[in-house]
Amino acid sequence: MTDAPLHAAPDSPYRRLPKVELHCHVEGTARPSTVAELAAKHGIPLGVETPEDLYSYANLPDFLAAFGTVCSAFVDLDDFHRMAYEATEDAALAGIRYREMFISPGFHLDRGVRFDTVWDGIVAGLREAEEDHGVRTRLILDVDKPKGLGPALAILEVARNLDRDLLLGIGGDSNEIGVDHEQFAPLVREAHNLGFKTCFHCGEEGPAENIATMVAAGVDRIDHGTRLLDLPELVARVVDEQIPLTSCPTSNVELEVAPTLEAHPFAAQLEAGALVTLNSDDPAFFRFDLADEFERVATANGFDFETMVAIRDNAIEAAWLDETDKAALRAELSV
Numbered sequence: 001m002t003d004a005p006l007h008a009a010p011d012s013p014y015r016r017l018p019k020v021e022l023h024c025h026v027e028g029t030a031r032p033s034t035v036a037e038l039a040a041k042h043g044i045p046l047g048v049e050t051p052e053d054l055y056s057y058a059n060l061p062d063f064l065a066a067f068g069t070v071c072s073a074f075v076d077l078d079d080f081h082r083m084a085y086e087a088t089e090d091a092a093l094a095g096i097r098y099r100e101m102f103i104s105p106g107f108h109l110d111r112g113v114r115f116d117t118v119w120d121g122i123v124a125g126l127r128e129a130e131e132d133h134g135v136r137t138r139l140i141l142d143v144d145k146p147k148g149l150g151p152a153l154a155i156l157e158v159a160r161n162l163d164r165d166l167l168l169g170i171g172g173d174s175n176e177i178g179v180d181h182e183q184f185a186p187l188v189r190e191a192h193n194l195g196f197k198t199c200f201h202c203g204e205e206g207p208a209e210n211i212a213t214m215v216a217a218g219v220d221r222i223d224h225g226t227r228l229l230d231l232p233e234l235v236a237r238v239v240d241e242q243i244p245l246t247s248c249p250t251s252n253v254e255l256e257v258a259p260t261l262e263a264h265p266f267a268a269q270l271e272a273g274a275l276v277t278l279n280s281d282d283p284a285f286f287r288f289d290l291a292d293e294f295e296r297v298a299t300a301n302g303f304d305f306e307t308m309v310a311i312r313d314n315a316i317e318a319a320w321l322d323e324t325d326k327a328a329l330r331a332e333l334s335v
């Protein structure tokens, strides 16, 4: 078994380009070899011959089932420490220098894992990896949308006491079809009252109306937003207000949200004037990394290096850093 990612671009200038990522799930970075090792350590059946067999899906629900199985191998504090450390080690190899990364606690609490185990392990892993690899990471706690508002507010209650230097915001992920997004308006309001930024996965597998709902609720960023162009009046607002989109084209193709990278609306959204950023979502699950994403999107759209640097700069603009920090990051990453 190998856990080497299938890098399309080992020597690409896009690997050397220092990058910022705003849409990546820490659980989605779990290396297959680590999953296999930890499943064996805890005697947890994965239900497949090799962990790679988990990593193939026809749609988002199918993918989320595999995501849950991968999560099940992570049980104790050392496991979460390792998850975060390896996520950061792989980020460094992709040329990422600053990342705002999701944790999806619902997938762990459901199995009886304590929140503190997840948080303390991940924070320790990130701190150690930042020292070793120079990648700065900040965190976003994602609520599990299908569970509804009650459990989401319970996550917010936990979040209010966590280290604000590390935890920047509250997001929402998991399945989209059949989920009433309007119910989350009070979550967004309450999160803002507590000083958190907010973002939500929407317009991924579901319709653009879900993006409109979350924009009306006041979210600070839209995660995916693949269907945005279906609603012209919404495009006007998103462009006017420069509400960032964290686009993940390869993920969308892998989960059959878009037919091909060439047909993905990423370029058309940019052309419309939206503040679009480029992200990997779940790099281990799609066997690639952000450097590959840059290379593939450049090739699919005929974008030159300068255009890709401008796309990288969109992520600095959309990051949840203050203006002084953003200016420092711009200077640090200038090419």
Ligand code: ADE
Pocket (backbone or CB within 6 Å): 025, 028, 060, 067, 173, 174, 175, 201, 204, 251, 281, 282
């Ligand atoms: N959790 C991890 N990846 C996700 C995605 N692409 N959509 C929704 N939830 C997710």
Ligand code: ZN
Pocket (backbone or CB within 6 Å): 023, 024, 025, 173, 201, 223, 281
């Ligand atoms: Zn995502």
